[in-house]
Amino acid sequence: MEHAAGVYKHVIFPDGIGDESSPLTEIxxxxxxxxPDCIKLLSPDGRLLNMxxxxxxxxxxxxxxxxxxxxLPPVTGSRAR
Incomplete structure (x- = not known):
């Protein structure tokens, strides 16, 4: 799960942005x-990064x-599979 989150973050934020200290680029x-859909970006530990x-x-x-x-509560243990 953590590996997938890291890959996803690299694809969405190729320049290393996207954590709590870096806002999304304008584009x-x-x-x-x-x-018109509600899209939320969440950190691996379940915190809302952007909407x-x-x-x-x-x-x-x-x-x-x-x-x-x-x-969301962090997904750990058997729930992460």
Whole structure:
């Protein structure tokens, strides 16, 4: 699971961005914001890193708020398989 998360992060954030200290690039954010679907980017430990505009509207939150908050419990042990 951790290996898959690392590969995914490398594909989505080839320049090493995407952790809590680095925001999405403008082009990455624009690509996520064109869909009407709610898209959330989560860290491997379940924290919300980013959410697209449609997700923020659907959940009634301001864009850019709540990032870094726990969103899902970490998947560990037998649940990770």
């Amino acid at each position: 990455q954010k624009a690509m996520l914001d064109v869909t 697209n505009r449609a997700g923020c509207i659907a959940l009634g939150i301001s864009e850019g708020t709540c990032f870094g908050m726990p969103w």
